[in-house]
Amino acid sequence: MYRNFAIVPNIMFGRGAFNQLGDVLAPKRVTEGGYVVFVIDDVFKDKPIESRLPIEGDDLLLRVNVDDEPKTSYIDKLVEEIRAYKDVVPDGIIGIGGGSTMDIAKAISLMLNNPGSSADYQGWDLIENPSVYHVAVPTLAGTGAEISRTAILTGPVKKLGINSDYTLFHQIILDPELIADVPKDQWFYTGMDCYIHDVESLEGTFINEFSKAYGEKSIDLCRQVFLEDHKDKDDKLMMASYFGGMSIAYSQVGACHALSYGLSYVLGIHHGIGCCIAFDYLEEFYPEGVKEFRRMMERHDISLPRNLTAGMSDESLDLMVTTALGLVPLWENCLGPDWEKQMTRERTLELYKRM
Numbered sequence: 001m002y003r004n005f006a007i008v009p010n011i012m013f014g015r016g017a018f019n020q021l022g023d024v025l026a027p028k029r030v031t032e033g034g035y036v037v038f039v040i041d042d043v044f045k046d047k048p049i050e051s052r053l054p055i056e057g058d059d060l061l062l063r064v065n066v067d068d069e070p071k072t073s074y075i076d077k078l079v080e081e082i083r084a085y086k087d088v089v090p091d092g093i094i095g096i097g098g099g100s101t102m103d104i105a106k107a108i109s110l111m112l113n114n115p116g117s118s119a120d121y122q123g124w125d126l127i128e129n130p131s132v133y134h135v136a137v138p139t140l141a142g143t144g145a146e147i148s149r150t151a152i153l154t155g156p157v158k159k160l161g162i163n164s165d166y167t168l169f170h171q172i173i174l175d176p177e178l179i180a181d182v183p184k185d186q187w188f189y190t191g192m193d194c195y196i197h198d199v200e201s202l203e204g205t206f207i208n209e210f211s212k213a214y215g216e217k218s219i220d221l222c223r224q225v226f227l228e229d230h231k232d233k234d235d236k237l238m239m240a241s242y243f244g245g246m247s248i249a250y251s252q253v254g255a256c257h258a259l260s261y262g263l264s265y266v267l268g269i270h271h272g273i274g275c276c277i278a279f280d281y282l283e284e285f286y287p288e289g290v291k292e293f294r295r296m297m298e299r300h301d302i303s304l305p306r307n308l309t310a311g312m313s314d315e316s317l318d319l320m321v322t323t324a325l326g327l328v329p330l331w332e333n334c335l336g337p338d339w340e341k342q343m344t345r346e347r348t349l350e351l352y353k354r355m
Helices: 017-028 072-085 099-111 184-202 209-227 233-249 255-267 271-279 287-299 314-325 328-335 345-354
Strands: 010-013 036-041 060-064 092-097 134-138 150-154 159-163 171-174
Touching (some): 017 092, 017 134, 036 099, 072 099, 099 159, 159 255, 184 271, 255 271
Parallel strands (some): 092 134, 134 171
16 A cells, blocks of 8 residues: 655745745635734744734734643643634644744644644544644754644653644745754754654665655755855755655654654653764664764764763663654664564663663
8 A cells, every 4th residue: 555645735935935924824814803823932032033923913922932842731731722812713823933833833733623632642643623724934944844744742651743644734934044043053953853864764664766856855955054065055954854854754764763752752852952862873773874974063063962861760761762662663664574673672772871
């Protein structure tokens, strides 16, 4: 059986594209007494980007905090806040920020039309009702969240995405001007998420010409951004993120992302830096990729945190291992159908202890 997956239907790219957000939203404002919700990273509070939002009438500005990665409890709280604001479902949800903010916007748009807690939908294709119309405006590039069918959430018992065709944004606006002033470390860690997507996809057992076409272009753009000098590096990185997300849409990520989920769930480490920490110990899986990754780190003077797992309890380490090994499709892509014979709990634990 071949996957018949959906993709984002509307994409706008170019410097200054953010200025057209109001025009994009205008035909979606159809409900009498309706409104749209601007979900924006609270790091932008009172910053120029907020003053550029096309807020009208009863629109709601919802500042969200992503110091910690999104939790299902936080999504449920935000959904209740929106429901209490007005007794009609909004005409649109606009996610403005990095991967976590975009995932929050995705999850909110789903839960406004589906009953229960967002934790009930962590898994694959559990969503029954289509989402509210939602738009992504990335202010970071690399996660691929803008093109992904997943809203990654930490729940009470696991870190796992809401994976559904309904999760996909209806519109993305890619404006390279919005990522120009990202702090260097954050820019690097988020960009490396994209680079690692490409390595894991291109070297995985699920690889096919569809994924290969996108992955090869994405990794070429990453090399231009992180190993060369280009005045249009922000444009290149935004497209690398898009292509990288498309590459894994018809294949999968691998060992690094599985291990990073464990780091995130147990230690609260953000996804981008978690991927970098894990990838630096995966020469046995991706020797050329790790070698090139280290060249990129050296070129941009990046130092990763060390000894993160030193002194951890056996119970916490065991939970980390369980979290990583629970991501079966990722290990299948990395090692094939007999992955469990190769990736034992002992081997996984040893990798974590090195971190």
